[in-house]
Each structure stands twice: as structure tokens, then as C-alpha cells.
Amino acid sequence: MSQLDQWRPSASLGMMRRRARLLREIREFFWRAGVLEVETPVCSRFAATDPAIDSFKTRYTGPQAAQGLPLYLQTSPEFPMKRLLCADSGPIYQICKVFREGELGDRHNPEFTLLEWYRPGFDHHKLMQEVAELVNLLSDEVLPVERLSYAEAFQQNLKVDPHNATIEQLRAAAIDHGLPGIEDLVLDRDGWLNLLLSHLIEPGLGQQKMTFLYDYPASQAALARVSGDSPAVAERFELYISGVEIANGFHELDDSAEQQRRFEKDNNQRFEAGRPAVPMDEWLLQALEQGLPACAGVALGVDRLMMVLTGSDNIRDVISFDLDRA
């Protein structure tokens, strides 16, 4: 790319038209389904505590904040949307920009578009069905749907039990399956699971189909409920198409005390990793105490979906201006 061309969009006009059609079809889908479109603040006093996600930080200074009010750009609209649910909104969806520090690559741009929605009365299995319905509405060809538990995916691909294997066994699996240059890596158990999943399993998922991976290790529950005890699994799923992670959904945790414990655990992990602790959303905790209706929710990467629907291998091809041109 020459300096002189940098003012030009990174996506073609045809791609932008395809994207506009996709957004319209998403809105029509939810209109017909009686799901309310909402908007929530992009900037918040609170941040995502997830140890693997970093927020951009900014500041408001002016009337009512002479000294400046630190604000975080949302990494997902999850917390305010749950507060709406606790305030009896009923089913809701949102299409919004989210921001993640430190993420740039063929499939990552630091700001990107999420479609996030919540369904009171659904569990994660019922929500997977609705995700599949929506994706097939947006796709030019109908994709068959496959559901695979996290344990099945590891068993089939690597002959490893992800819920019970030791760190040494996971490391050995990575080496046995020819993952190059990992001899010196020092990772915790979830780190090894993430390495195996992202490097050895993901690329094969969702080939000419949609693959839903579900029932994640309890240690990777994030904001999902945990159920069962042999082994305990997180009621969480991810959607893969053409080897690309497209969506992440939960049967949502509704226990305020447990939510607070997870926030604190996240912040401890952040501290141990030498990253700054961030303020946890106290208003979400209060709202959960009030009561979150039993529900399932999912966040779907609109840019990633555009990539797989159009066969693009770089995210810049599906957004008008990528970071290089922003």
C-alpha cells in the first residue's frame, strides 16, 4: 500500500453493499422475532475483568467532572445489556462497535462490530439453534449444522481428555501433533488448552458447515453457568465456520455472589500477570442481586461472519477503513 492510497477504503464497494444487506437482514430477523434493538454506552466507568482482554481507557473532563472521569471503552456490551434484562427489558439485541487493546492481525482489528443478543427463557442449546437459523438466513448457501462438545473435539482430533489431562499430557499432545517451536512455552492448563484448540483443532472446524463447540471446561466459564460434576462444564458455546471463531455464547450466570467471585478472581489473575486491575461493574452486581431472568446470550463477530460468508482472508477486506487507515 503506497502512502498515496491510504485515504482509500480497505473494503471494496461491493463488499460494503454486501455488509449493508447483512445488517438489514439481521435487523429484519430480530424485528420479526420480537427482539428489541437497544443501544448502551460505549464508554463506561467499569471495564471487562477478563484476564485475556484489555480495554482502551479514556477520560471525560468537563461539567460535573472537573478533575476528569476515567472511562473504559467497551470490549462487549454485555454488562449494560444484562442490566437492561434485570430491568425487565425482555429479549434484546444490539449491533455496536467494541474495542480491544492489543489485538491486530488477519482476523483482528482493535475496533470491530459485535452483534449481541439475549433470550430470556432460552438455554445455550436453544440459542445455538437460533444462531444457526440467523446465519443460514444471512448466508448465500445453507450450511449444515454440527454440534460437538469441547471434550469430543479434543478426543477426535488429539485423543486427549481436556477435562482431566495434566499440563504434561497437554504439552505432550501439542508436541506429538507437530506444533512447531513450543518447547520453551510456559503456560497454565487453560493456556495449553487454548493453544491446542486454536492451533490444532480450530482450523478443521466448520468446513462447509457450522460447528458449535459447547460445554467448555469450568475453568473457562467466563460469564456462563457451570453445571454437572463429572466433569463440571461451563454452559458455553462457540460457533466456528471455515476454521474461524464467529460467536461465543453463554447460558448466563445469574448469581450475583458468584459473579463477584469471578470478577475478583479475574483481577487477581491480572495482578499476577502484571496487568492493571480494572474496576468491576458494581451496578451489574446490584442488578444481578435484583434478579436476572434465566436467559442465554451470545456475541457474534459481524466482521468475522462477513469474512467467512465472502471468503475473505483478511478482516480489512470487510471493513471500510482498517487500523492502517483509521
Add this chain to the structure above:
Amino acid sequence: MASYSTNEFKGGLKIMLDGDPCSIIENEFVKPGKGQAFNRVKIRNLKTGRVLEKTFKSGESVEGADVHETDMQYLYNDGEFWYFMDPESFEQVSADSAAVSESSKWLKEQDLCMVTLWNGTPIIVEPPKFVVLSVSDTDPGLKGDTSGSGGKPATLETGAVVRVPLFVQIGESIKVDTRTGEYVSRAKDE
């Protein structure tokens, strides 16, 4: 030497890996939505030329390698080492056979070569893209046959053997492309 975090990784960056200087060829960022981010990197070991892959946790740091490339004039070979001189500082360095390797057969005194230095010591010597060398031996009997099917082998002053057209004779100078090892043309006498 400075160290580099994975955020600074890009093609051409020189880093130390297992005690050897390496150059990054490709850098891929891999990150699950929820979970550890990785940099998957393709790297060339500058001492062996081998390409390998390496996976780093994003945010890790690696020691940089003091590697740079510079044009140097080839002086002579004493049987064990090849000597080069910086044409500006007149500083001399000696390269061993591992560094010179296949390039030795193209090295002619006075020619400017691209020398890769690691901590001041040559690890790679690249000859000029084109060299002019005189023919020290070739079969003279084929003179006159210009049908020129496949040419004939000729041994050059440096010991390199290249295929030349039949009309090329002992004592003539020819221009050779060192990247392919192929004859380009006859060179005018200098």
C-alpha cells in the same frame, strides 16, 4: 542489546533464539476471543539458513540480535579464512568457510560483497549478483560449431564450473549470474 516484545515483531527483525541470530520472516497473531493470545512466527536461522517456526505467548520479550548487513570488499583467502574490508573505514574482518559457504566459488579479489555481521563477525557472505570471471579451462575443440545445442562446461578462475556457449574460449572473461550460476554474456576486456 535491546529486547523486543512480540508487539514489535515484524518481517526482518533480528532476534536471538537458542543462542543463534535469527531473522523474522512472518508473524501471525492468534487469539481466541476468550483466552491466551499467541504469536506464531516463521524465523530464519541466519547461521544455518534453516527456516523454523516458533510460538510465543503474546507480550513475551526476546533478546535482539546485533546483526547488520554491509558492503565489503573481498581481499584474499589464506587457505583457512576469507578476508573482507570495509571500503570506508578500511577495517578488516575474516570469514570462515561456514559463513562463505557456496559463495566462495564466486569470490574475486576487489569485488564488493554483501556481508552479514553478527557481533562484528561475518556469518553470511553474498557475492555480487553478477561477476566477471575469466575462463581458465574449457574444451577448445568445439570452436566453430555454433548450432549451440547445450553449450559446454567451462572452469573459471575461481574454480566455479558453468555451462557456456561453444564459442567461449580459454582466457576470455564472461559475466555470470551468481544467483542461478548461469552464463549471461561475454565480458568486454577491461
